[in-house]
Amino acid sequence: KNQVEQSPQSLIILEGKNCTLQCNYTVSPFSNLRWYKQDTGRGPVSLTIMTFSENTKSNGRYTATLDADTKQSSLHITASQLSDSASYICVVPLGSGNTGKLIFGQGTTLQVKP
Amino acid sequence: GAGVSQSPSNKVTEKGKDVELRCDPISGHTALYWYRQSLGQGLEFLIYFQGNSAPDKSGLPSDRFSAERTGGSVSTLTIQRTQQEDSAVYLCASSRSTSAFTYEQYFGPGTRLTVT
Numbered sequence: 001k002n003q004v005e006q007s008p009q010s011l012i013i014l015e016g017k018n019c020t021l022q023c024n025y026t027v028s029p030f031s032n033l034r035w036y037k038q039d040t041g042r043g044p045v046s047l048t049i050m051t052f053s054e055n056t057k058s059n060g061r062y063t064a065t066l067d068a069d070t071k072q073s074s075l076h077i078t079a080s081q082l083s084d085s086a087s088y089i090c091v092v093p094l095g096s097g098n099t100g101k102l103i104f105g106q107g108t109t110l111q112v113k114p
Numbered sequence: 115g116a117g118v119s120q121s122p123s124n125k126v127t128e129k130g131k132d133v134e135l136r137c138d139p140i141s142g143h144t145a146l147y148w149y150r151q152s153l154g155q156g157l158e159f160l161i162y163f164q165g166n167s168a169p170d171k172s173g174l175p176s177d178r179f180s181a182e183r184t185g186g187s188v189s190t191l192t193i194q195r196t197q198q199e200d201s202a203v204y205l206c207a208s209s210r211s212t213s214a215f216t217y218e219q220y221f222g223p224g225t226r227l228t229v230t
Contacts, residue, residue, distance in 0.1 A: 004156075043118070043205055043221030044157075089156070101170070102219070104149075106156040 002027040006090050006105035014113055017080055021108045023073040023090030034091040035064050035075050038107070044089055047075070080112045116140065118222035120206050126228045127196055135191040135225045139208030146189050147209075147219060148181055152202040160204075163189065164211070196229045203227070 004025045013019050025033065032051045036044035048059050050066045050073065057064050061084075063076045077084055090105040119138045127133050139146050148160040159173040163183040174180070178196075183189040193200055203226050207219040 041223070043207070043223050045221070046218050049218065101159055101162070101173075102157075104157040106154075 002092075002094055002103050004090050004092050004103050004105035006088075006108050008108060009106070010109040010111070012111045012113060013080055015080060015082055018076065018078050019080060019110065021075045021077075021088050021090075021110070023075070023105055025071050025073070025090070025092045025103075025105075027092040027094060027103050030068065030071070031093055033064075033066055033073050034093075034102075035062070035073075036089040036091060038087040038089060040086070047088075077110075080110075082112050082114060085110060085112045118206055118208050118220050120204075120222040120225050122225060123223065124226045124228075126230060129198060129229055130195055132192065132194045133196055133227065135193075135204050135206075135227070137189045137191070137206030137208075137222060139187065139189070139206070140220055141187075143208035143210055143220075144186070145209045145211055145217070145219075146183055147207040148189070148191050149205040149207065150175075150202045151205060151224070157205065160191070193227075196227075198229045201227055201229045 007022045034049045035047040037047050038044040047062050048057050048064045050057055061078045066073045087107040087109050089107040091102050094101040094103050121136045144165045147162040149157045151157050161171050161181045163169045178194045181191045203224040205224045206222045209217040209219045211217050
Protein backbone atom coordinates (compact mmCIF):
# COMPACT_ATOMS: atom_id res chain seq x y z
CA LYS A 1 0.00 0.00 0.00
CA ASN A 2 1.33 3.43 -0.91
CA GLN A 3 1.71 5.35 2.33
CA VAL A 4 3.58 8.25 3.85
CA GLU A 5 3.99 8.26 7.61
CA GLN A 6 5.40 11.07 9.69
CA SER A 7 6.65 11.38 13.22
CA PRO A 8 6.27 12.84 15.67
CA GLN A 9 2.64 13.85 15.30
CA SER A 10 3.34 17.03 17.25
CA LEU A 11 6.34 18.75 18.73
CA ILE A 12 6.92 21.69 21.06
CA ILE A 13 10.34 23.35 21.21
CA LEU A 14 11.80 26.56 22.56
CA GLU A 15 12.76 29.35 20.22
CA GLY A 16 16.33 29.01 19.04
CA LYS A 17 16.44 25.25 19.41
CA ASN A 18 16.84 22.74 16.58
CA CYS A 19 14.48 19.93 15.71
CA THR A 20 14.18 17.05 13.25
CA LEU A 21 11.00 15.72 11.71
CA GLN A 22 10.81 12.24 10.22
CA CYS A 23 9.07 10.80 7.19
CA ASN A 24 8.86 7.16 6.09
CA TYR A 25 7.30 6.23 2.80
CA THR A 26 6.32 3.06 0.99
CA VAL A 27 5.30 4.68 -2.31
CA SER A 28 6.58 2.81 -5.33
CA PRO A 29 7.89 3.57 -7.85
CA PHE A 30 9.61 6.53 -6.30
CA SER A 31 10.41 9.72 -8.17
CA ASN A 32 10.74 12.49 -5.62
CA LEU A 33 9.79 13.60 -2.14
CA ARG A 34 8.58 17.00 -1.05
CA TRP A 35 8.30 18.83 2.22
CA TYR A 36 5.58 21.42 2.63
CA LYS A 37 4.92 23.95 5.39
CA GLN A 38 1.31 24.74 6.17
CA ASP A 39 0.53 27.69 8.39
CA THR A 40 -2.79 27.62 10.21
CA GLY A 41 -5.60 28.59 7.85
CA ARG A 42 -3.36 28.64 4.80
CA GLY A 43 -2.55 26.26 1.98
CA PRO A 44 0.68 24.24 2.01
CA VAL A 45 3.80 25.92 0.66
CA SER A 46 6.70 23.94 -0.76
CA LEU A 47 9.96 23.97 1.18
CA THR A 48 11.99 21.54 -0.87
CA ILE A 49 11.77 18.80 -3.48
CA MET A 50 14.26 15.94 -3.39
CA THR A 51 14.81 13.58 -6.28
CA PHE A 52 16.07 10.02 -6.13
CA SER A 53 19.73 10.98 -6.47
CA GLU A 54 19.77 13.72 -3.85
CA ASN A 55 20.79 12.96 -0.29
CA THR A 56 20.52 16.38 1.24
CA LYS A 57 19.16 19.76 0.27
CA SER A 58 19.00 23.00 2.22
CA ASN A 59 16.63 25.93 2.05
CA GLY A 60 17.76 28.52 4.56
CA ARG A 61 17.36 27.08 8.04
CA TYR A 62 15.62 24.00 6.64
CA THR A 63 17.68 20.97 5.62
CA ALA A 64 16.05 17.89 4.16
CA THR A 65 17.71 14.51 3.83
CA LEU A 66 16.68 11.51 1.81
CA ASP A 67 17.71 7.87 2.05
CA ALA A 68 16.09 6.11 -0.88
CA ASP A 69 17.36 2.73 0.32
CA THR A 70 15.58 2.87 3.65
CA LYS A 71 12.79 5.06 2.24
CA GLN A 72 13.23 7.69 4.89
CA SER A 73 13.47 11.43 4.84
CA SER A 74 14.02 14.00 7.53
CA LEU A 75 13.53 17.73 7.79
CA HIS A 76 15.90 19.50 10.15
CA ILE A 77 15.10 23.00 11.34
CA THR A 78 17.97 24.99 12.74
CA ALA A 79 17.72 27.87 15.20
CA SER A 80 13.94 27.76 15.27
CA GLN A 81 11.87 30.91 15.16
CA LEU A 82 8.33 31.60 16.31
CA SER A 83 7.30 31.80 12.66
CA ASP A 84 8.31 28.17 12.21
CA SER A 85 5.19 27.17 14.12
CA ALA A 86 3.17 25.30 11.51
CA SER A 87 2.34 21.86 10.19
CA TYR A 88 5.06 20.20 8.14
CA ILE A 89 3.86 17.74 5.56
CA CYS A 90 5.85 15.10 3.73
CA VAL A 91 4.54 14.33 0.25
CA VAL A 92 5.45 11.69 -2.33
CA PRO A 93 4.01 11.61 -5.86
CA LEU A 94 2.27 8.41 -6.82
CA GLY A 95 3.76 6.63 -9.79
CA SER A 96 6.47 7.64 -12.19
CA GLY A 97 4.25 8.90 -14.94
CA ASN A 98 2.37 12.11 -15.44
CA THR A 99 -0.39 11.52 -12.95
CA GLY A 100 0.10 14.45 -10.64
CA LYS A 101 -1.32 12.46 -7.75
CA LEU A 102 0.36 13.10 -4.43
CA ILE A 103 0.38 10.94 -1.32
CA PHE A 104 0.41 13.14 1.78
CA GLY A 105 1.61 12.32 5.25
CA GLN A 106 -0.56 13.45 8.11
CA GLY A 107 1.94 16.09 9.05
CA THR A 108 3.91 17.07 12.12
CA THR A 109 2.54 20.04 14.03
CA LEU A 110 5.42 22.13 15.33
CA GLN A 111 4.95 24.75 18.01
CA VAL A 112 7.86 27.06 18.78
CA LYS A 113 7.56 28.80 22.12
CA PRO A 114 9.41 31.92 23.23
CA GLY B 115 1.98 37.19 -9.96
CA ALA B 116 -1.27 36.20 -8.30
CA GLY B 117 -1.45 32.85 -6.61
CA VAL B 118 -4.25 30.32 -6.48
CA SER B 119 -7.40 31.84 -5.07
CA GLN B 120 -10.45 30.13 -3.65
CA SER B 121 -13.88 31.29 -2.66
CA PRO B 122 -15.61 31.43 -0.35
CA SER B 123 -13.01 31.22 2.42
CA ASN B 124 -15.64 29.87 4.78
CA LYS B 125 -18.98 28.23 4.10
CA VAL B 126 -21.56 27.08 6.62
CA THR B 127 -24.43 25.09 5.21
CA GLU B 128 -27.25 22.95 6.46
CA LYS B 129 -27.21 19.21 5.98
CA GLY B 130 -28.87 18.29 2.70
CA LYS B 131 -28.06 21.53 0.91
CA ASP B 132 -25.85 21.76 -2.17
CA VAL B 133 -22.65 23.85 -2.13
CA GLU B 134 -20.30 25.12 -4.80
CA LEU B 135 -16.66 25.90 -4.12
CA ARG B 136 -14.62 27.91 -6.59
CA CYS B 137 -10.95 27.82 -7.53
CA ASP B 138 -9.02 30.27 -9.69
CA PRO B 139 -5.68 28.72 -10.63
CA ILE B 140 -2.50 30.54 -11.49
CA SER B 141 -2.69 31.89 -15.02
CA GLY B 142 -1.08 29.53 -17.50
CA HIS B 143 -1.22 26.50 -15.25
CA THR B 144 -2.73 23.61 -17.17
CA ALA B 145 -3.20 21.24 -14.25
CA LEU B 146 -5.67 21.80 -11.42
CA TYR B 147 -6.27 19.65 -8.36
CA TRP B 148 -8.82 19.43 -5.58
CA TYR B 149 -7.96 18.02 -2.15
CA ARG B 150 -9.84 17.62 1.10
CA GLN B 151 -8.30 18.06 4.53
CA SER B 152 -10.43 16.78 7.36
CA LEU B 153 -9.68 17.71 10.95
CA GLY B 154 -6.60 15.84 12.13
CA GLN B 155 -6.20 14.09 8.79
CA GLY B 156 -3.76 14.41 5.94
CA LEU B 157 -4.74 15.85 2.60
CA GLU B 158 -6.90 13.55 0.51
CA PHE B 159 -6.82 13.70 -3.28
CA LEU B 160 -10.23 14.23 -4.87
CA ILE B 161 -9.88 15.04 -8.56
CA TYR B 162 -7.52 16.62 -11.04
CA PHE B 163 -7.77 18.23 -14.47
CA GLN B 164 -4.99 18.34 -17.04
CA GLY B 165 -5.60 20.54 -20.06
CA ASN B 166 -8.42 19.20 -22.21
CA SER B 167 -8.04 15.60 -21.05
CA ALA B 168 -10.79 13.85 -19.18
CA PRO B 169 -10.42 14.56 -15.47
CA ASP B 170 -9.18 11.91 -13.05
CA LYS B 171 -12.10 11.51 -10.66
CA SER B 172 -10.72 8.51 -8.83
CA GLY B 173 -10.52 10.30 -5.49
CA LEU B 174 -14.10 11.53 -5.29
CA PRO B 175 -15.67 9.87 -2.22
CA SER B 176 -19.19 9.55 -3.61
CA ASP B 177 -21.40 10.53 -6.54
CA ARG B 178 -22.53 13.54 -4.52
CA PHE B 179 -19.20 15.14 -5.43
CA SER B 180 -18.51 16.54 -8.87
CA ALA B 181 -16.21 19.11 -10.39
CA GLU B 182 -15.85 20.95 -13.61
CA ARG B 183 -13.30 23.23 -15.15
CA THR B 184 -14.53 25.75 -17.65
CA GLY B 185 -12.27 27.06 -20.39
CA GLY B 186 -9.28 25.35 -18.90
CA SER B 187 -9.14 27.86 -16.07
CA VAL B 188 -11.64 28.30 -13.23
CA SER B 189 -12.90 25.17 -11.51
CA THR B 190 -15.97 24.53 -9.40
CA LEU B 191 -16.32 21.67 -6.92
CA THR B 192 -19.95 20.85 -6.21
CA ILE B 193 -21.17 18.81 -3.28
CA GLN B 194 -24.82 17.79 -3.44
CA ARG B 195 -26.96 16.90 -0.46
CA THR B 196 -24.18 17.73 1.98
CA GLN B 197 -23.57 15.52 4.98
CA GLN B 198 -21.85 16.36 8.24
CA GLU B 199 -18.89 14.18 7.28
CA ASP B 200 -18.29 16.52 4.34
CA SER B 201 -17.11 19.16 6.82
CA ALA B 202 -13.48 19.82 5.98
CA VAL B 203 -11.12 22.27 4.35
CA TYR B 204 -11.19 21.92 0.59
CA LEU B 205 -7.89 22.89 -1.03
CA CYS B 206 -7.25 23.63 -4.67
CA ALA B 207 -3.82 23.53 -6.29
CA SER B 208 -2.49 24.20 -9.76
CA SER B 209 0.71 23.39 -11.61
CA ARG B 210 2.21 23.94 -15.02
CA SER B 211 1.70 20.26 -15.77
CA THR B 212 1.06 17.01 -13.99
CA SER B 213 4.63 15.82 -14.31
CA ALA B 214 5.44 14.05 -11.09
CA PHE B 215 9.09 14.79 -11.60
CA THR B 216 9.33 18.48 -11.78
CA TYR B 217 6.32 20.67 -11.58
CA GLU B 218 5.39 22.10 -8.24
CA GLN B 219 1.79 22.32 -7.10
CA TYR B 220 0.81 25.70 -5.73
CA PHE B 221 -2.00 25.62 -3.21
CA GLY B 222 -4.78 28.05 -2.54
CA PRO B 223 -5.80 29.06 0.99
CA GLY B 224 -8.70 26.62 1.03
CA THR B 225 -12.42 26.81 1.72
CA ARG B 226 -13.51 25.71 5.17
CA LEU B 227 -16.85 23.93 4.81
CA THR B 228 -18.99 23.32 7.86
CA VAL B 229 -22.15 21.27 7.52
CA THR B 230 -24.55 21.71 10.43
